[in-house]
Every structure is written in C-alpha cells, then in structure tokens.
Amino acid sequence: MDTLPTEFDLIVVGTGLIESAVSAAASRIGKRVLHIDSKDYYGGLWASFNLENIETVFSKPQSNIHNAGSEDVQLDANQKKLVIGNDLFEIIDIEQAWHVLEKDKDYDSSLLKTKDVAEAALEVSEECNAESVDAVTKEVPVAVEANAESLVDEIQAIAVQEAIEKNNDVDIQEGAVAVIEAKENAEKETDPVLEVKEEFNATNDIHVEAEEAQIVEEEHLNNVTSLEVSAAAVFKPWSQESIMKQSRKFNLDLTPKVQFSRGEFVKLLVSSNIARYAEYIAIGRILTYLDGKLIPVPCSRSNIFSSPHVNVIEKRVLMKLLSTLMDSTDKDFSEYDGKTFKEYLQDRKLSPELIHYIVYSIALSDDETSCSDGVKNVKRFLASLGIIGQTPFIYSMYGSGEIPQAFCRLSAVFGGTYALNQPLSHFIYDEEHNFKGLISGQQKITASNLVTGFEYAPNEMVEKKEMSYISRGIFITDKSVLEADKQKTSLILMPSKDGKTLCHIIEAGHWSGVCPKDLYIVHMSARRTASAKEDLKYYVDTLFSNDPNDTKPNVLWSFYFAIPDTNDKDYTQHNSKNSFFCPGPDSDLDYDNSIQKASKIFDEIYPDSEFLPRAPDPDEIIFCDDSDEAAEEVKEAGAGDLPQEIEKTEEKQDSAEISLN
Amino acid sequence: MENMATRTQTAQRPNGSAQGKICQFKLVLLGESAVGKSSLVLRFVKGQFHEYQESTIGAAFLTQTVCLDDTTVKFEIWDTAGQERYHSLAPMYYRGAQAAIVVYDITNQDTFGRAKTWVKELQRQASPNIVIALAGNKQDLANKRMVEFEEAQNYADENTLLFMETSAKTAMNVNDIFLAIAKKLPRNEQASGASASGQGRRLAEGDTGARAAGSCCK
Numbered sequence: 001m002d003t004l005p006t007e008f009d010l011i012v013v014g015t016g017l018i019e020s021a022v023s024a025a026a027s028r029i030g031k032r033v034l035h036i037d038s039k040d041y042y043g044g045l046w047a048s049f050n051l052e053n054i055e056t057v058f059s060k061p062q063s064n065i066h067n068a069g070s071e072d073v074q075l076d077a078n079q080k081k082l083v084i085g086n087d088l089f090e091i092i093d094i095e096q097a098w099h100v101l102e103k104d105k106d107y108d109s110s111l112l113k114t115k116d117v118a119e120a121a122l123e124v125s126e127e128c129n130a131e132s133v134d135a136v137t138k139e140v141p142v143a144v145e146a147n148a149e150s151l152v153d154e155i156q157a158i159a160v161q162e163a164i165e166k167n168n169d170v171d172i173q174e175g176a177v178a179v180i181e182a183k184e185n186a187e188k189e190t191d192p193v194l195e196v197k198e199e200f201n202a203t204n205d206i207h208v209e210a211e212e213a214q215i216v217e218e219e220h221l222n223n224v225t226s227l228e229v230s231a232a233a234v235f236k237p238w239s240q241e242s243i244m245k246q247s248r249k250f251n252l253d254l255t256p257k258v259q260f261s262r263g264e265f266v267k268l269l270v271s272s273n274i275a276r277y278a279e280y281i282a283i284g285r286i287l288t289y290l291d292g293k294l295i296p297v298p299c300s301r302s303n304i305f306s307s308p309h310v311n312v313i314e315k316r317v318l319m320k321l322l323s324t325l326m327d328s329t330d331k332d333f334s335e336y337d338g339k340t341f342k343e344y345l346q347d348r349k350l351s352p353e354l355i356h357y358i359v360y361s362i363a364l365s366d367d368e369t370s371c372s373d374g375v376k377n378v379k380r381f382l383a384s385l386g387i388i389g390q391t392p393f394i395y396s397m398y399g400s401g402e403i404p405q406a407f408c409r410l411s412a413v414f415g416g417t418y419a420l421n422q423p424l425s426h427f428i429y430d431e432e433h434n435f436k437g438l439i440s441g442q443q444k445i446t447a448s449n450l451v452t453g454f455e456y457a458p459n460e461m462v463e464k465k466e467m468s469y470i471s472r473g474i475f476i477t478d479k480s481v482l483e484a485d486k487q488k489t490s491l492i493l494m495p496s497k498d499g500k501t502l503c504h505i506i507e508a509g510h511w512s513g514v515c516p517k518d519l520y521i522v523h524m525s526a527r528r529t530a531s532a533k534e535d536l537k538y539y540v541d542t543l544f545s546n547d548p549n550d551t552k553p554n555v556l557w558s559f560y561f562a563i564p565d566t567n568d569k570d571y572t573q574h575n576s577k578n579s580f581f582c583p584g585p586d587s588d589l590d591y592d593n594s595i596q597k598a599s600k601i602f603d604e605i606y607p608d609s610e611f612l613p614r615a616p617d618p619d620e621i622i623f624c625d626d627s628d629e630a631a632e633e634v635k636e637a638g639a640g641d642l643p644q645e646i647e648k649t650e651e652k653q654d655s656a657e658i659s660l661n
Numbered sequence: 662m663e664n665m666a667t668r669t670q671t672a673q674r675p676n677g678s679a680q681g682k683i684c685q686f687k688l689v690l691l692g693e694s695a696v697g698k699s700s701l702v703l704r705f706v707k708g709q710f711h712e713y714q715e716s717t718i719g720a721a722f723l724t725q726t727v728c729l730d731d732t733t734v735k736f737e738i739w740d741t742a743g744q745e746r747y748h749s750l751a752p753m754y755y756r757g758a759q760a761a762i763v764v765y766d767i768t769n770q771d772t773f774g775r776a777k778t779w780v781k782e783l784q785r786q787a788s789p790n791i792v793i794a795l796a797g798n799k800q801d802l803a804n805k806r807m808v809e810f811e812e813a814q815n816y817a818d819e820n821t822l823l824f825m826e827t828s829a830k831t832a833m834n835v836n837d838i839f840l841a842i843a844k845k846l847p848r849n850e851q852a853s854g855a856s857a858s859g860q861g862r863r864l865a866e867g868d869t870g871a872r873a874a875g876s877c878c879k
C-alpha cells in the first residue's frame with residue numbers, strides 16, 4: 001500500500017458523524033484533509049454492521065492502538081507524544097444471545113403441520129420447568145457460564161432430533177409424544193446446565209437474601225418464560241444457521257436515528273448535495289402504547305380524520321390545538337414558565353388519550369418536559385409533516401451507518417484523503433499544547449489542526465468524571481409489532497411506566513435494506529439507569545412474546561450494549577487551541593444537534609468560511625448514441641438536479657398536511 | 662402546502678402502446694488507482710480526454726444516457742473519488758448498484774490482480790443481479806502490454822463478466838462497453854433492480870422537499 005502524504009491542513013481522526021461532517025466541510029473549502037480511522041470500517045460508533053461483524057466488533061479490543069515502529073519516529077526537541085485513546089470511553093453491558101436453535105436440521109418440517117403439537121410440547125415444558133424451579137438454591141454464585149442458554153438449546157435440539165429420527169413415519173399425534181419425551185429427557189440431561197442458567201438469569205452479582213424470596217420467585221417465572229423460548233424454538237423455521245446464512249443482508253445500526261424530513265439536518269444534506277449519496281425510506285407510522293395496546297398515533301391531518309382511536313370531538317380539539325401551537329409565539333406561554341408541557345395540555349382540558357398522543361409522540365417529550373420545549377418540539381414535528389409519507393420522519397435506507405459515509409464521500413470528492421484501518425499510536429504536541437501531528441505506524445503526519453472523536457482523546461486530555469450512557473438493544477424478530485396492510489417502517493415512542501423517560505424504538509423490515517425478507521429489526525434506545533438489559537426489559541416484555549402462537553413478535557436474536565453519551569458534559573480538559581474533540585452519538589431521535597456540533601467545530605477552525613455550501617452540479621451534458629437506430633438527442637441537465645426523476649406514485653394522503661387554519 | 666407533482670415519463674403512441682420509457686441505473690467504477698477509471702467516464706460522458714488527469718475530479722457523480730430501442734437508459738455513474746487508494750472505499754459506494762465496470766491497466770499485471778479482487782468483492786457484497794463488466798484500459802499502450810487479452814477473456818468468461826479492452830485516450834470501445842452493459846440490464850418493470858434500490862428515494866431540492874429516484878421503468 002502507498003504511504004500516506006505527510007502534510008495536511010487538517011487531520012480528522014475517526015469517521016463518526018460529527019468528524020465526517022467537519023471533514024467534508026473542510027475539504028469542501030479546499031483544505032487538505034487527512035481523514036483517518038484505526039477501524040477498518042466507516043462510521044465508528046455511528047456505523048452499521050452485518051450480523052456476523054456485529055458479534056465480533058466489540059469482542060476485539062476497542063482501541064486499535066499500535067506502537068510498532070513509533071519509537072523510530074523523530075520528534076523535535078520541544079515535542080512530546082501522547083498515546084491515542086483513553087480509559088474513560090468504554091462500551092459496556094454487552095450481551096448477545098440467540099433465541100433459536102443452532103442448525104436447520106434441528107427442525108423437522110413434519111412438526112410444523114399442526115399447532116397442537118407445539119402447544120402440547122409447550123405445556124409439558126412448562127410443567128417440567130415448574131418442578132425444576134424448586135431445585136434452585138437461594139445463594140447465587142457470581143460466576144456463570146454465559147453460553148449456558150445455547151447449551152441447553154443444543155442438547156435439547158439433539159434429543160429432539162434423535163426422537164424425530166426414531167419416529168420418522170409415525171403420525172403427528174405420535175410425533176408430538178416423541179417430542180415431549182425428548183424434551184423431558186433433554187431437560188433431565190441438562191440439569192446442571194439448567195441450574196447455571198437459572199442462576200445466571202436470577203441475578204448478575206447479587207447475593208439473594210432470604211427476605212428477597214419474592215424476587216427469586218419472579219425470576220423463576222422468567223426462567224420458565226425463557227425455557228419456553230427454547231421449547232418453542234423447536235417449531236420455528238428460523239435457526240441460527242439460516243439467519244447467519246443471510247448475515248450480509250443485515251445492516252444493524254450502533255446508533256439508529258431518524259431524520260425530520262424538513263429538519264436542519266436534511267436541509268443541509270440537500271443544500272450541500274450530500275443527499276444524492278443516500279437513499280431514504282419514509283417512517284410509515286408512529287406507534288405508541290396506550291391502555292395495553294399499540295396504537296398508531298394520528299399525526300397527519302388525514303390520520304387524525306381517519307383514526308378510529310379518536311372520536312369526532314377529539315379530532316376537532318386536536319386539530320385546533322395543533323393549529324394554535326403552530327401559530328403561537330413564546331409569550332403565549334409566559335404563564336407556563338417553570339411548568340411542564342403536560343400541565344399546559346391538562347389545563348386545556350384535553351382527554352388523557354389526546355395528552356398521551358401529544359406529549360409522547362408529537363412533542364417527543366416526557367412528563368417532565370418544560371412547556372416551552374414541548375411547544376418547540378410540536379412545531380418542529382409539524383414543520384416536517386406532509387413532506388414524505390404519513391409522518392415527519394425518514395430513515396436512511398441500508399441503515400444509519402450510511403450517513404457518515406455520505407459525508408466522507410463528499411470530502412473525498414473534494415480531495416480529502418481517506419485511510420481506514422491505520423495503525424494510529426500517538427498524537428504529537430509541543431510545549432504550548434499545540435497539536436503538531438500524529439504517528440501512524442512509522443509515519444509522522446503533520447497538520448495545523450486536529451479534529452478527533454472523543455474515543456481517541458489521550459488520557460492526558462480527558463477529565464475523569466462520571467459518564468452517562470445510552471442503553472441500546474437490537475432485536476431480530478419474526479414479525480412486526482403491529483401487522484399492517486403494507487410494509488411500514490415504524491417509530492415507536494414509548495414512555496416508561498412512570499412516564500419520566502421516553503424509549504425510542506425503530507422497527508424496520510427488509511424493504512429498508514436492513515435485514516432479510518420475513519425478518520424485522522427492532523432498535524431500542526433509552527437513557528441508561530441500571531443496565532442496558534434491565535432498562536429495556538419493560539419494553540421488551542411489552543412488545544415481544546416468547547409464545548410462537550402469540551400475535552406479538554418472537555425475538556430470535558438479541559444484542560444489548562450501552563455506549564457513553566459524551567454530549568451533556570465536556571469530558572475533555574486541555575489548553576490546546578488547535579485540537580477539537582467530537583462527542584459521540586447523543587440520545588436524540590435525530591441528527592440536528594449533532595450536525596450543529598460539527599458546524600460549531602468547523603466555525604472555530606475556519607471562522608470565515610461557510611459550513612458545507614452547495615456543491616456544484618456537473619455541467620449540462622448532451623449526448624446521443626448514434627450507433628442506435630432509435631437514437632434521439634436526450635438533453636441532460638446536471639446530475640444533481642435529476643430533473644427527469646421518476647416520481648414514485650404517492651398516495652394522496654401522503655402529502656396531506658395539518659391545516660393551520 | 663406541498664405538492665407532490667408527478668411527472669409522467671411515458672409518452673403515449675396513438676395506438677396506446679407505451680414508448681420512450683426511461684430506465685435509470687446506478688453504475689459504479691472500481692479498480693486500482695491510475696488505471697483510468699475517471700478517464701473512461703470523462704470520455705463516455707463528455708467525449709474528452711486529458712493526458713495528465715488529476716487523480717480526483719470534482720464531479721464524481723455524473724449521468725449519461727444511451728438510447729436502446731424504445732428505452733432510454735440513464736446511467737448514474739459513480740466514480741471512486743480516490744477512496745480506493747488506501748483501500749478505504751465505502752460500502753455505500755456499491756450499495757444498490759445495478760452495474761459495475763471493473764477497470765485494470767493492460768500494462769500493469771498488479772492492477773489485473775486487484776481487478777479480480779474487486780470482482781470477488783462485488784460478487785460477495787453487491788446485489789446478486791449486478792451486471793459486471795471488465796475493462797482492460799490503456800489499449801493504446803498495447804506495445805507495453807503485461808496482461809494478455811486471452812487471459813482476461815478467459816477470466817471474464819469463467820465469471821460471466823462482459824469484457825472489452827478499452828482506451829479512454831482513443832475512445833476505443835468506451836461507448837461500446839457502456840452500451841453492452843445497457844443491453845444486458847433488465848429493462849422491464851419487474852426485473853429492473855427494484856429490489857436493490859427501488860424501495861428507497863433520494864432527497865432533492867425543490868418545493869416538494871423530496872423526489873423519488875426509483876430505478877424502475879415506468
């Protein structure tokens with residue numbers, strides 16, 4: 001491979017969204033940019049991965065720091081080296097699990113003929129589990145085998161398989177009996193493993209005292225549930241093998257985001273011509289959880305009028321309120337200073353259902369959101385309504401990981417040098433804390449400014465304080481949380497039980513390029529309070545089921561983790577005027593705040609230049625292929641304008657807007 | 662108020678049969694640095710050739726149209742913008758591509774090896790129906806040839822690739838290779854690669870806020 005040039009105006013380390021936007025903006029105004037990443041993929045914490053890769057991405061050491069050769073790099077007398085990367089930034093709570101059997105052959109199609117078989121087996125397995133519950137000791141050891149669950153699956157699968165082979169030609173009734181026997185045998189055989197598993201599920205590292213028997217009881221119930229999963233798995237067509245075979249069809253976001261179709265971010269993408277590099281799909285519906293049911297939130301005018309969930313009077317009230325909010329100015333709400341948006345709505349004498357829709361879904365708020373923020377959010381929501389589809393939101397096709405790549409491409413088009421998978425070891429600073437360059441392998445590369453993702457900040461420049469995290473869950477499921485007449489990517493805004501926080505949930509299917517056909521991807525994001533798995537448990541339990549006969553989706557694969565949120569506080573501490581640290585992903589639904597941060601960093605480095613001005617379109621092109629008899633002159637305008645684009649036929653109500661009168 | 666104006670692309674003949682449909686395809690160029698990827702595009706799109714072409718051109722996103730029977734095939738051509746140089750080409754680049762031209766330099770055996778790697782990568786990562794063409798560029802320098810025509814032809818045959826030796830300098834086979842690709846691309850509504858990118862839409866400036874950029878024919 002070629003060695004890198006050694007002199008730049010700006011070095012950008014890490015290909016996260018903010019870093020990539022600064023890189024694009026600097027290249028765009030003619031700066032010589034080196035955009036470098038120690039990872040071999042684009043996007044850093046904003047990347048999307050296929051199924052195979054996401055399993056390994058966190059198991060590798062997170063910092064890819066290479067020292068080899070760096071000793072040979074000669075520094076000036078007043079310069080010092082700081083090791084790249086810090087101890088503060090760490091991804092935690094990582095827990096990946098399969099909830100289906102390992103191999104295709106573990107299933108037998110003859111078992112799929114009747115639901116009775118599945119039900120019979122399930123009943124038996126519940127009985128078995130109820131008995132085994134008693135065997136659990138109350139003292140729970142800390143060390144557990146994390147793969148206990150898959151072992152149980154495996155042993156049971158083998159036993160079932162054996163039973164099936166023995167009874168190949170018998171009728172279904174007998175088949176069911178065989179399965180039941182097999183399950184019983186399997187559970188006897190796996191007793192020790194089961195115990196470990198139950199202990200594992202019961203608690204992570206707490207010693208359960210006698211007075212906490214109640215909790216133990218509850219945990220046992222959970223165990224029964226999780227065992228039902230493995231019982232049910234025997235009758236599901238999906239196996240780990242069949243899902244992994246399609247690993248490349250998955251694009252699993254570390255940081256799933258939607259975009260307001262007329263938000264600041266999208267406006268910038270369009271005006272800077274970056275939008276041409278990405279494809280979008282509309283978020284087809286917003287769902288909320290109310291009175292034990294998932295309900296589509298009426299948000300567009302046509303939604304409101306067609307919704308069976310709001311009565312005629314409520315429809316009018318809702319329309320009127322939204323119009324009032326849209327036309328309002330700040331001083332209209334002066335008496336609500338220090339009060340919540342929910343209080344404002346309650347004072348309007350709205351029904352609890354309407355308040356629920358407005359607070360959690362339209363205002364994207366929780367019970368504690370201030371009135372002024374709530375109103376601001378409603379306005380933002382309405383401003384993007386009626387542009388694309390039924391909701392104000394769009395989602396990046398092939399996953400959110402495409403977005404940083406689009407910025408990187410613009411940077412490259414304008415001369416940015418791109419080098420992934422680089423052996424980064426040190427930043428070089430002089431005595432006055434000025435960034436001078438970095439060491440990559442045996443190369444010293446210099447630049448006037450440094451922009452880097454926070455995860456690369458050296459320990460010397462990081463302030464150790466308590467870190468906040470975002471709890472994340474990614475789930476592969478077998479059906480939609482709410483079946484619809486046509487393919488709809490869903491945004492589910494679900495308040496916590498106490499209404500104090502809002503969990504952002506995105507469900508996408510194969511049409512959005514994030515998973516194979518017949519499967520769904522569900523992303524959950526919430527503020528971390530306990531651990532990723534615990535924080536999301538309520539939502540998982542509410543939306544999903546372990547029963548294959550339930551209308552709710554079954555989870556086939558789950559992946560939990562928590563990533564640091566470096567947005568609310570400044571975790572850096574340094575006097576370097578030419579070093580800029582980009583925070584990682586925030587907990588927002590969209591990118592508007594992140595792009596503002598990129599713009600701010602750019603303004604600090606290049607105060608006299610515009611952030612991502614419009615990129616020029618290629619010249620008008622006239623071409624005619626005269627070798628073809630049907631040739632005719634086709635006049636083409638610039639590619640960026642795409643003037644002859646074929647419009648997708650839109651349903652009429654797709655472009656409906658809330659009337660402001 | 663937004664107005665999703667729908668443009669009709671299909672002209673109606675008096676007898677009612679449709680003609681003049683437009684198919685749009687994303688075509689990506691792949692290959693080692695300096696094999697002439699940008700030069701091929703510039704020759705095809707603008708009929709120009711620059712001996713000392715800078716490694717990056719500002720417009721790495723060009724369109725060109727060819728006419729085939731009653732169909733106008735519009736190529737949306739993506740150039741690598743130099744991201745391949747340090748092996749850092751973004752996967753987004755060949756996402757949803759319905760066609761690819763993998764370019765090597767016939768005077769440089771290494772670039773042919775690299776081309777084979779790209780073909781493998783496309784077969785692994787790109788949409789399964791992608792039409793891949795192999796272009797042995799710099800045919801005008803045939804006296805310095807290091808890759809035999811037969812060797813490349815055999816490789817192309819084994820992998821069912823279109824193959825031509827081209828010269829961006831003399832324009833030899835440049836239009837031909839694009840035309841050959843156009844002929845091989847599905848031009849009916851069902852098979853026009855809609856599965857690859859037909860679901861998505863592009864955003865563009867204008868009153869509507871967004872316009873669809875489906876690849877399917879209408």
